[in-house]
Amino acid sequence: MSLLDDVSIVVTPNGYKSGVLYSVIPSSGAGDLEVVRGTAATRVDEAGLVNYAEIIGSEEVTNGDFATDSDWTKGTGWTISGGTANSDGTSGLLSQTSPALTSGKIYKWIFEITSYTSGSVKIYSGSGSDDTAYKSAIGTFTQYFIANNTGKYFYSNSFNGSIDNVSVKEVTRDNVPRIDYTGGGCPHILAEPQRTNLVTYSEDFSQFSSSSIVLTTGQLAPDGSLNATKISGTIGVSSLYRGSASTTTATRSIYAKTVSGTGTARLTSYNANTNNLFNLTEEWQRFDLTGSISTGATNFYAADFRGSQTLSEFIIWGGQSEEGSYPTSLIPTSGSTVTRNQDQFSRDGIGSLINDSEGTLFLEMAKFQNATNFGGVELNDTTNNNSITIYTRNDNSSVTIIVRKSGSQQWRFDFNTGVNTYDFNSYAIRFSSNNFSLWFNGNKVGEQLSGDTPLSLSNITLDAFQGGDFEGKVKQLQVYKTALTDDNLALLTA
Amino acid sequence: MNIYKLQYDTKAQGDADLLAKGTYEVLTEEGVTKDVYRNGTQAIVFINKIVEVPATYDKDGKELTPPIYYDGVFYDLMTTEEIDFGINELFPVDCVHSFLGYEKNAEGTDVDPDELIIE
Numbered sequence: 001m002s003l004l005d006d007v008s009i010v011v012t013p014n015g016y017k018s019g020v021l022y023s024v025i026p027s028s029g030a031g032d033l034e035v036v037r038g039t040a041a042t043r044v045d046e047a048g049l050v051n052y053a054e055i056i057g058s059e060e061v062t063n064g065d066f067a068t069d070s071d072w073t074k075g076t077g078w079t080i081s082g083g084t085a086n087s088d089g090t091s092g093l094l095s096q097t098s099p100a101l102t103s104g105k106i107y108k109w110i111f112e113i114t115s116y117t118s119g120s121v122k123i124y125s126g127s128g129s130d131d132t133a134y135k136s137a138i139g140t141f142t143q144y145f146i147a148n149n150t151g152k153y154f155y156s157n158s159f160n161g162s163i164d165n166v167s168v169k170e171v172t173r174d175n176v177p178r179i180d181y182t183g184g185g186c187p188h189i190l191a192e193p194q195r196t197n198l199v200t201y202s203e204d205f206s207q208f209s210s211s212s213i214v215l216t217t218g219q220l221a222p223d224g225s226l227n228a229t230k231i232s233g234t235i236g237v238s239s240l241y242r243g244s245a246s247t248t249t250a251t252r253s254i255y256a257k258t259v260s261g262t263g264t265a266r267l268t269s270y271n272a273n274t275n276n277l278f279n280l281t282e283e284w285q286r287f288d289l290t291g292s293i294s295t296g297a298t299n300f301y302a303a304d305f306r307g308s309q310t311l312s313e314f315i316i317w318g319g320q321s322e323e324g325s326y327p328t329s330l331i332p333t334s335g336s337t338v339t340r341n342q343d344q345f346s347r348d349g350i351g352s353l354i355n356d357s358e359g360t361l362f363l364e365m366a367k368f369q370n371a372t373n374f375g376g377v378e379l380n381d382t383t384n385n386n387s388i389t390i391y392t393r394n395d396n397s398s399v400t401i402i403v404r405k406s407g408s409q410q411w412r413f414d415f416n417t418g419v420n421t422y423d424f425n426s427y428a429i430r431f432s433s434n435n436f437s438l439w440f441n442g443n444k445v446g447e448q449l450s451g452d453t454p455l456s457l458s459n460i461t462l463d464a465f466q467g468g469d470f471e472g473k474v475k476q477l478q479v480y481k482t483a484l485t486d487d488n489l490a491l492l493t494a
Numbered sequence: 495m496n497i498y499k500l501q502y503d504t505k506a507q508g509d510a511d512l513l514a515k516g517t518y519e520v521l522t523e524e525g526v527t528k529d530v531y532r533n534g535t536q537a538i539v540f541i542n543k544i545v546e547v548p549a550t551y552d553k554d555g556k557e558l559t560p561p562i563y564y565d566g567v568f569y570d571l572m573t574t575e576e577i578d579f580g581i582n583e584l585f586p587v588d589c590v591h592s593f594l595g596y597e598k599n600a601e602g603t604d605v606d607p608d609e610l611i612i613e
Contacts, residue, residue, distance in 0.1 A: 038537065194539075
């Protein structure tokens with residue numbers, strides 16, 4: 001008998017769409033988690049790049065490779081031949097109106113300039129200024145834009161050259177669950193709290209106040225773009241800061257790397273702080289600190305060369321200052337403070353998949369280091385009067401299990417794991433009448449042979465007590481309709 | 495989605511109004527008290543004061559002249575519900591705060607969640 005024969009719900013970092021994280025078991029959709037986060041959010045993808053979690057729609061372009069002279073309306077100067085669309089240097093439009101785009105939605109547009117002589121070309125949806133970035137060189141270009149109209153146009157500004165491999169796809173980013181690869185290896189589901197980036201230009205350091213600083217843009221950035229900036233200064237003299245962009249209690253972070261070799265630099269806060277000297281290498285790292293002295297506390301110092309350090313130049317990207325005890329994923333900004341909402345995961349109405357007379361809840365998870373809330377994971381009856389809850393405590397090493405029936409606590413177990421709960425660990429709660437136990441990393445660590453089981457369990461949520469949203473990372477979530485054996489639990493949590 | 499830009503005389507007044515309108519409740523569990531969103535609230539962002547004239551600083555980041563603020567304190571609220579905030583609702587044209595993926599000045603009812611600004 002396999003454990004898979006007993007399991008009723010398995011959720012791992014797997015398939016998803018906007019608003020839904022698919023369960024592996026059941027595959028019918030009955031165990032899919034609902035995902036709510038009314039804003040976009042970033043994560044680290046499988047290639048190690050920082051980008052938005054997004055859903056890419058189907059292809060909106062017909063004959064994007066110009067294999068035939070069809071499907072496109074050729075305006076002044078445009079022809080289709082030889083497998084490309086060609087403009088002779090006069091200004092005019094190449095267009096395709098069917099299928100129509102939806103005004104107000106965002107699209108990812110990719111095209112290639114395969115030959116280039118002069119002029120420039122840009123994409124366009126038919127009205128407004130939904131994209132103004134003309135391209136004037138051979139290469140493959142990817143642009144995101146909000147469609148102000150419904151067409152797909154290339155506008156030649158005296159463009160003399162050829163384009164090919166055109167693709168246009170709708171992009172959705174709100175409520176998209178984040179499968180995060182931070183740290184490499186197997187991915188995890190990312191559950192973060194609401195945070196606001198107080199640094200109003202997270203990538204544009206030309207908006208910062210500077211003293212004896214030279215900025216060189218166009219550097220390869222952690223998101224794969226050329227939006228990083230090389231900062232050159234004089235040790236003992238230079239600084240680069242954004243005013244009214246932080247506090248004494250904020251967590252500050254920034255990506256940085258050396259131009260070559262290794263060295264130290266003071267990042268994110270005023271030079272006299274003692275926690276802001278970081279070791280940079282030729283690899284991108286995200287550096288963070290929490291708390292600063294009052295001098296310059298409201299400034300976000302992308303770099304402050306006025307203290308002791310060894311590097312006079314390095315490359316930076318993605319400045320962030322957020323109120324909280326630990327850093328969260330990058331919240332890009334461009335002219336205002338910006339808020340990313342809380343990730344919320346839940347599924348109700350699945351009483352058929354949860355047995356309230358006996359069962360097992362298994363989790364492989366890690367809280368965020370220094371998270372101070374009582375965030376956890378819970379099976380309940382949509383209230384917490386009947387519930388099985390595991391939540392991580394704010395000491396970075398303890399968890400608490402609480403079982404309630406009709407509002408009455410049946411079992412409470414406070415467990416110091418002896419390890420870091422911000423590292424991935426395996427937890428299993430086995431419950432049946434007069435028999436409750438917690439298994440941790442292969443061992444039974446707590447047991448109570450009395451108490452009743454909850455009633456009418458029908459909901460699973462990454463939210464303890466109707467308000468303690470889990471803040472951390474989840475690799476596995478499983479629910480069994482049986483109280484697994486000791487052998488099985490040892491195997492499952494090992 | 496609905497995004498409201500709100501102004502109150504004080505934080506106490508703003509918190510009380512948002513609580514009275516059911517946008518959140520105060521929950522104490524396991525010895526910890528926190529505000530928990532309710533009734534369609536997606537986010538409440540306390541912006542605090544908004545600077546009208548920025549402060550000036552010396553080269554060490556020490557303040558030379560203090561900032562001048564607009565009157566009162568400010569909130570941004572994202573919710574699925576339509577709520578009448580009366581005179582506390584503002585309709586700014588150059589917002590200092592936005593929600594990730596939404597246009598900088600997005601506000602009002604039925605804001606399209608796909609109205610994203612991306613670079």
